[in-house]
Amino acid sequence: MDDDPINNLINRRLLGKTGIGNEIKEFLSAEEALEKIKLLPPESSLLIFLDINMPVLNGWEFLDAYAELFPFRADTIVILSSSIDYQDRQKALEYPIVSGFLEKPLSLEKIDNQFNR
Numbered sequence: 001m002d003d004d005p006i007n008n009l010i011n012r013r014l015l016g017k018t019g020i021g022n023e024i025k026e027f028l029s030a031e032e033a034l035e036k037i038k039l040l041p042p043e044s045s046l047l048i049f050l051d052i053n054m055p056v057l058n059g060w061e062f063l064d065a066y067a068e069l070f071p072f073r074a075d076t077i078v079i080l081s082s083s084i085d086y087q088d089r090q091k092a093l094e095y096p097i098v099s100g101f102l103e104k105p106l107s108l109e110k111i112d113n114q115f116n117r
Helices: 005-018 030-038 059-069 086-093 108-114
Strands: 047-050 076-081 098-103
Touching: 005 108, 030 059, 047 059, 059 076, 076 086, 086 098, 098 108
Parallel strands: 047 076, 076 098
Antiparallel strands: none
16 A cells, blocks of 8 residues: 555556555555455455555555454564655564565566565
């Protein structure tokens, strides 16, 4: 999820080329994504690309809310951010639900490296 519709469009097209998932959904806000996840069956599996800098509920707040609301889910969350701040990378590692940290822009090479494809 990203608050920039253009980034979402580019990422959706890239992910579509990988065959990494059956269905790609994009969200402009963390709140909207959390509400959608609440409606999914608990056994479903998601791959979530999360931007840190978003309005209202930022990426860190999303992670806190996600951990509280969905402790039973086994989703994969990857931070996708324009931040090059080492502290952001370190903070991401503090969340057991985060499996990676990628810098924007997303690319097929970054996807392949993240998922060892």
